[in-house]
Amino acid sequence: MEKLSISDLHIILVEPSDTQRKIITTLLLKEKVKEIDPVSTLSEAMSAVKAHGADLIVSAMYFEDGTAIDLLKFIKENDEFKTIPFMLVSSENRISKLEEFKQAGVAAILPKPFEPLHLSRALNASLDLINHDELELELFDIHDVRVLLVDDSKLARNHIRRVLEGMGLQRIKEAENGAMALTFIKDEAFDLVVTDYNMPEMDGRELSEFIRFNPETTHIPIIMVTSESADSAHMANIQQTGVNALCDKPFEPTEVRQMLAALLGNE
Numbered sequence: 001m002e003k004l005s006i007s008d009l010h011i012i013l014v015e016p017s018d019t020q021r022k023i024i025t026t027l028l029l030k031e032k033v034k035e036i037d038p039v040s041t042l043s044e045a046m047s048a049v050k051a052h053g054a055d056l057i058v059s060a061m062y063f064e065d066g067t068a069i070d071l072l073k074f075i076k077e078n079d080e081f082k083t084i085p086f087m088l089v090s091s092e093n094r095i096s097k098l099e100e101f102k103q104a105g106v107a108a109i110l111p112k113p114f115e116p117l118h119l120s121r122a123l124n125a126s127l128d129l130i131n132h133d134e135l136e137l138e139l140f141d142i143h144d145v146r147v148l149l150v151d152d153s154k155l156a157r158n159h160i161r162r163v164l165e166g167m168g169l170q171r172i173k174e175a176e177n178g179a180m181a182l183t184f185i186k187d188e189a190f191d192l193v194v195t196d197y198n199m200p201e202m203d204g205r206e207l208s209e210f211i212r213f214n215p216e217t218t219h220i221p222i223i224m225v226t227s228e229s230a231d232s233a234h235m236a237n238i239q240q241t242g243v244n245a246l247c248d249k250p251f252e253p254t255e256v257r258q259m260l261a262a263l264l265g266n267e
């Protein structure tokens with residue numbers, strides 16, 4: 001299938017403020033986006049998606065008829081629309097408010113106001129989700145790499161799986177928490193573990209410690225996916241467990257591609 005470029009994107013822009021809609025539309029036009037469908041409410045956005053779909057949804061957080069999480073879940077839980085990338089644009093900076101979006105698999109989160117560079121990066125991250133580009137490895141056939149994906153959020157697992165599948169990874173097994181992952185690891189061989197940090201029963205740190213200190217699994221590369229800041233005390237502790245790479249949520253394809261090439265491309 002022919003790859004899309006930014007100029008090919010059909011974007012639904014969901015923003016309650018007339019002024020903000022005009023500002024964001026202008027910035028999108030400067031990035032060479034040609035088709036922008038502006039709406040001001042969640043109900044209008046859902047109607048637009050149902051009527052003609054979209055390549056990307058760019059949405060504010062708060063509306064008179066709900067919040068963007070309602071729209072995001074509508075998209076992600078509908079088989080027809082779940083592959084549409086979702087970009088959040090908001091002045092909200094409370095971690096607790098943004099966490100749900102990160103867990104649900106947004107393509108990008110942009111602050112208000114944002115710089116053109118931020119928008120360009122977010123648009124390219126969205127394109128990476130749309131355009132599949134298989135990763136070529138010297139030592140592996142990417143199709144044969146066995147991945148264990150561990151996250152207690154189904155929406156997050158769906159998003160991460162989509163990113164990995166877009167790079168050619170096909171053998172992906174999912175676990176809802178570290179305890180379930182351990183049962184799989186004891187019975188099956190894996191070439192890579194991609195795990196969330198915050199999970200019930202057994203978190204990503206405990207799972208990573210088991211993998212790293214068990215002689216039979218110590219060789220398996222581990223990517224830890226987290227929405228925590230890199231300089232937090234938790235992250236410092238995680239790095240001591242032998243995690244090979246830390247990846248932020250949103251789970252960006254470009255960053256992940258570089259990690260996979262480094263982890264799987266060397267003996």
